[in-house]
Amino acid sequence: MTSPVAQADELRLSDMKTRLGALALAVPVALTTLIGCSMTDDRSDDVPFAGTSTSSEAADAMEKVSSALYELIGVKGKASESRSGVMACAGKDAKTYFRVFHPWSFRPESASDLEVAMERLRTELPKHGWKVVSYGPDTSRNKNINLVADNDEKKAGVKIIKMAKSDPPMLSVDLVSGCYKAPDGQEVERF
Template sequence: MTDTNKDPGYTPEAREISEVKQEATGLSGEILRAIGLQGEVSKPGPGVAVCGEENADRFYTIHHPWSLTGVPIGDMKKAMTRLKEELPKNGWKIVSYGPDKSPSKSLELVADSTKRKFSVNIHLYDETVRAKTDGPKSKIYVDLISACFQVPKGKTVDQY
């Protein structure tokens, strides 16, 4: 999906920022339902980000990072497997699934929804190995980002 932004023949679709933010919120909810766990979900909602090297007054992406904590790591591992099975049923194409390239080899799932023009990168951070009583929490971290869009004619991006 992100390669689409680099394609010189690609013209980003014109869409209202509020519309794409609402879609991101809905997709995050869909992902959370597929995770299927009750825990603590971080609160910040989707935001506007620059679109590569494009004109920042006209072009934008929607970025919605969030995480889920407060759930046993074994349940989180099962949730990652469930995501791999459930996301394709909702129009997502799994691009990769397995250990990432970090020293900790965190489990990572990357998926694209070309129809909806979003990509998601989901990591399982297992902190049980080095956790202390007050230590870091294991979490599922979700990073949802849209393709590049442009504001409708006569409008400018003013929501950074």
């Protein structure tokens, strides 16, 4: 089953490299993930419908989801200042349908807090409507810990990578929405 984030990866990889600059180089595995299929109806490979919205309103909503994720981290540190972006919904009219992505990173004040932050996310996400669909090391040389979760209510998926061997150590957070439809008579604004 093709996951929502994996579908999104193909559509936004080049745009993400531009937006993330140096961070994209530091996070070569960003968004090459398997977000679980719980956001779908288990009868299709489609990305879930997230509702009708303008691009700006949907981006604001995803940034609020990111802020809530940041609060769940629960340790002192600094988040990167990145904005959300808009991408196409695979197989749908790009003038009318879109998805929102919001990649960011978190660097704890103390490297030892990285483990605490990841463990808090693993235990707190389910208490806030997220279903953790996978958790464990990836196949990279560094064996980064990956957490993938879906939130059916928010029609969003997230992949969080604990990059303990990065300099500096950090969490890479990649949030992506379901598929929105622009209001009648409006086209998707790209940013």
